[in-house]
Amino acid sequence: MTTVALTPGQLAAAGPRFAGWHHRHLIDVDVLTWPEIELIMRTTDEMKGILARPIRKVPALNGRRVTTLFYEASTRTRVSFETAARNLSADVVSISTATSSVTKGESLVDTIRTLEALGAEILVMRHSVSGAPYLAAEVFGGHVLNGGDGWHAHPTQALLDLYTMRENVPGGDLRGRKVAIVGDILHSRVARSNIWSLTAAGADLWLCGPATLLRGMDRWATAWSGGAVPGHGRFNVTTDIEAALRDADVVMGLRIQRERMQGGLLPSMREYAARFQLNAKRLSLAKPGAIVMHPGPMNEGVEIAPDVAISGRSVITDQVANGVAVRMALLYLLAGAHEAGPGEPAR
């Protein structure tokens, strides 16, 4: 049984009974303060405890209605959210574009208004256009939880990544720990959300990939090179895979999609694998205890070697399990966040 015994000091630090969570929606991790991220991590600990029980279900969201609205096919993420919601006893309605009137040309705004009229309280949304959940949140009276939008953000993935890293890094503290994310950074919402959360955690973050798939990221890195954004620090962007992996504590691969070849961004998958694949030889550059992560779904043999994906270093299945716990934590926290009062942030 996973348990958490908080010391009196930690209990006191947790603050008053009703303090802690002020966000009505969670669309990206960029709005989270470090104490709020810590609160999510602590609540996730509790959810992991529930998942270890004989009965993996609590009545916390009994009778609350969670709707998953997926404009992009993603069975794994949708199942993770829906499992999380059911573990909290919520009623789950699942909508995907293939079965909805979206295919008949209904606009996002109309769809959201219809779902609200049908009683949706928490809307978990996946969309292929960056920023779409902000539009949803503008018209939706309940809570929006972003399940990934375009290239922009994937906050639950970043938080489960952070949780998994903390579990595996000695002391659970990422400050000064080197994290390398390798792959198609340009098109990756996972990378973007991880930039916010990992720089907040104080990690030494390196983004690596072919120049065509890093486009624009150097401008972001340059803007933050002074570490000036409150709560966030500098990070590195490089095409040098060896520099990225050398002495890394955490190595994360990102999916390479075949469409990138048609777009003229990559010569071939073979060439990508030859230069950037996470294989045993390259990983020998990382620290001996380094862990390997991947948000899935994996192209084994392209961005990651099959033996690495199933090696003892791989925590990829931990990521999947932690994903349910993190999503339970966020559903729970959001369900209690009411309309922001005067002076409170709307986001």
Next chain:
Amino acid sequence: MSVSEGTRPDAALGPMVGEVVARFELEKAWLVDPVSGREGPGEIVVMDGVLESVVWLAGDEAAGVTDRGVVVAPGFFDLHAHFREPGFEDAETVATGSAAAAHGGFTTVAIMPNTQPALDEPGVLARIHSASKASGSPVEVLAYGAVSAGRAGEQLSAMGELADAGVIGYSDDGSPVRTAKLLRSALLYAGMLGLPVVDHAEDTELTGGAEAHEGYVASVMGLAGWPVAAEVNAVSRDLAVLADALRDEPRARLHLTHISTAAALDLVRWAKAAGLPVTCDVTPHHLCLTDEWIPGSRRWSWEALAANGTARDPWVDGALTAWPYDTSLRVNPPLRTATDAAACLAALLDGTADAVATDHAPHTVVDKEVEFGRAANGISGIETALGVLLALVDAGRLPLARAIAALTTGPASVLAGWPATAGTSAARPRGLTEGSPADLVVFDLGESWMVTPESLRSKGKNSPLIGRELPGRVLLTIAGGRLAYEDPQSGTSNSNAAE
């Protein structure tokens, strides 16, 4: 202020839009005459639609009159607007577009041919002219014809017939002239007719799927980048083709509209210095707004500019106050950086940019209340153009007289440079000239106004300035001697100041 002694029996209500202004006197206002280059305290009298007298005051008579109060300027001329008729009347009509123009102080508007059907033959122009006449608005509607038939980028439109029907130039705006080859033909043929090609300079190969200016903001927001190179590439293509065409047809003319990047403006600056007959305009939104509005900043471009000329970081500055991904910010070309906005201003000040044109692009809610990446491009801007330029004036970045010139003599001089329009009334100098038909705007720099959907006469409520106060409420617009717009409140609230 009120316009008195209307021609209808119930003159107490004042004249209606479209009626000749029988008599209008304004004492002690700040007059700006960009033709003579003079500005200062003065008085004007309009009688039977004619600007009867312009009196410049001095000494005691001028006491207390400043450039911070009621200002009189010549009516504005917009080189670039979309009135959507025929085909997209849900978004705008000639009537609503004209009303919006008058509310913005504009008395002449040149509209783009990307209608449905496209303005590629005289029949469409006739429809527009009849709609303008039917609207009753005295705002003069000029039009560009399409460069290519159906704006398809394949064959030339009915250019000669369009010229005979009165178009002032040719453009495939909304899109660039598709190929260099087609552009060369268009420049030659239009040049023969004494008219320009007005190009929307964009390399669409580089901008396919693009959502926002390629840079820091787009990277953070996960938006597909719209590279500077796309504009630079198109401008250099256009200039090279123009130089080539001029060898065969010396009357070939090129106007580059809504130039938005520092690099492209440098190219225009170079081309002008080399003597190429090219002109260009910049928009109010590229002067004053930046891409940092997409994540939620609402500060003016000059407030986002660091001392070293680079763009400040809105995240570092904690400048993000508005909800992100507002689709009213989606525009083509995209909002750029503070550095580019400063380059647009510098170009306006050094004459590289000949005019400010609004690229007024109204859209329906249906086309804008969608995901950012799927929203139609365009800002409904003809009513806010003066206000944002006056914000530049208020900030001390742009002299008032230069702002007025950019909206009057600037566009007029562009038309004066085209052989077929030179000497026509459209290319008239646009000053405060005694004895000419009254064509002027009166606005109060001492009074700001709130941009709201209701305050906009345009059907297009797609303005990122909604909810913002802008300086310089327009009190009165007279076009060609006839009433175009009168502020509903000015009859009472400004009676003391004006009469």
Next chain:
Amino acid sequence: MTDRQIMTGDEIRRAIVRISHEIVEKQAGTQGLALVGIQRRGVPLAQRVADAIEEHEGVRLPVGALDITFYRDDLSLVAQQPIVKGTDLPFDLNGTTLVLVDDVLYTGRTIRAAMDALIDFGRPRAIRLAVLIDRGHRELPIRADHVGKNVPTSREEIVHVRVVEVDGEDEVTIARQVRTPETAVAGN
């Protein structure tokens, strides 16, 4: 609001010792017994009961901590989610006699939630309830097996239990909410 002390630290200590004797007496020994404190102040109180039993019986009973947050029936009514403080049940519940320990018994809703939670962890032989204060006003058919002190209260009163482990001192006070005209209006 005025605070009146109703138990001193010493009185709390004696109440704990008495409860510890009662628990052992009722079970006729310590065999099969386990203690579960309800977060937050029930947890240190359960530890103290275990300490007392160890002192007079020489046996250390297993002690767990139970957070009932996810089982509350008023989650949709509160302005913000309560912060979860952690559940730790380091023993097998099946077949044990569990003694729930909490600071104050009032409506009974917390105990209802606690029993729901415990049953999700296993099938105890019996569940008993020990509280430091029983202040009445039950809304559910629940009663305590062991009570440190019965305190008749009105609903307008608030009972504060302070323990050294959380609050830095041991005492129980009672306070009456003073209704100012403003709060009276707000209450309507």
